[in-house]
Amino acid sequence: MRALTDVTSEILRKWRESRGWDVPRMARELRKAARDTGEDVAAHHGLVKMIPQWERGNRAPRERYRLLYLKVFQDMLGDLPPGMAFGTELAVRLAGVRSRAARLPGPDEIRALEAAALAKPRQAMTPAEIRARATEAIAQLHEVADKLAELSALLGDDAAGGGAS
Amino acid sequence: MSARDDKIRQAMAELDVHVAEVEASVAALKALLADDEAAGEEEQARRG
Numbered sequence: 001m002r003a004l005t006d007v008t009s010e011i012l013r014k015w016r017e018s019r020g021w022d023v024p025r026m027a028r029e030l031r032k033a034a035r036d037t038g039e040d041v042a043a044h045h046g047l048v049k050m051i052p053q054w055e056r057g058n059r060a061p062r063e064r065y066r067l068l069y070l071k072v073f074q075d076m077l078g079d080l081p082p083g084m085a086f087g088t089e090l091a092v093r094l095a096g097v098r099s100r101a102a103r104l105p106g107p108d109e110i111r112a113l114e115a116a117a118l119a120k121p122r123q124a125m126t127p128a129e130i131r132a133r134a135t136e137a138i139a140q141l142h143e144v145a146d147k148l149a150e151l152s153a154l155l156g157d158d159a160a161g162g163g164a165s
Numbered sequence: 166m167s168a169r170d171d172k173i174r175q176a177m178a179e180l181d182v183h184v185a186e187v188e189a190s191v192a193a194l195k196a197l198l199a200d201d202e203a204a205g206e207e208e209q210a211r212r213g
Contacts, residue, residue: 093177094177097177097180097181097184100184100188101180101184104184104187104188104191105191110190110191110194113191113194113195113198114194116198117194117197117198120201122197122200124196124197124200125193125197130194130197133190133193133194134190134194136186136190137186137187137190137191137194140183140186140187140190141187143179143183144180144183144184144187147176147179147180147183148180150176151173151176151177151180154169154172154173154176155173
């Protein structure tokens, strides 16, 4: 299992935010991870107080909680090919940008937004601008898909090569 | 740092830019529709 020695308070906050979780949700996830393994942890309201302190660096989480964080975010950390010279910070950035990409609307949804925006005259944007904005967004969506594929290929190649680079 | 690490960082940076551009365009379109909702609520409040 990856050590948590290089995880800073800032990274704990970024891990949480990359999932779009607020502090109470983070507390629930930690308690859920603890429940799954029968561990005893602080009550929900206690965790809600402690998490911001850990994230601000006012105090460090004890080993029990550090291990729970690893359990909760193991899929994100496991995203990295073994042997690759990646830092945790980069793993967080990668997970964050992938998560944002996954939340983007699809072309159909963008076209629906365009149609709704065109349904009546607007002062803020002309119909031509609305159409251009939607077309640009869809073109960028294709770029996003291409970059995601490129990243997967790069990460996959690296894993297949055992990180020998 | 290896050439492959560089490529990954570069691809990540470009992905970040493209995602931000889609987010900005979608936000602009949604803002137009949000204006409609706000205007509708104002209208309802005036009538109510």
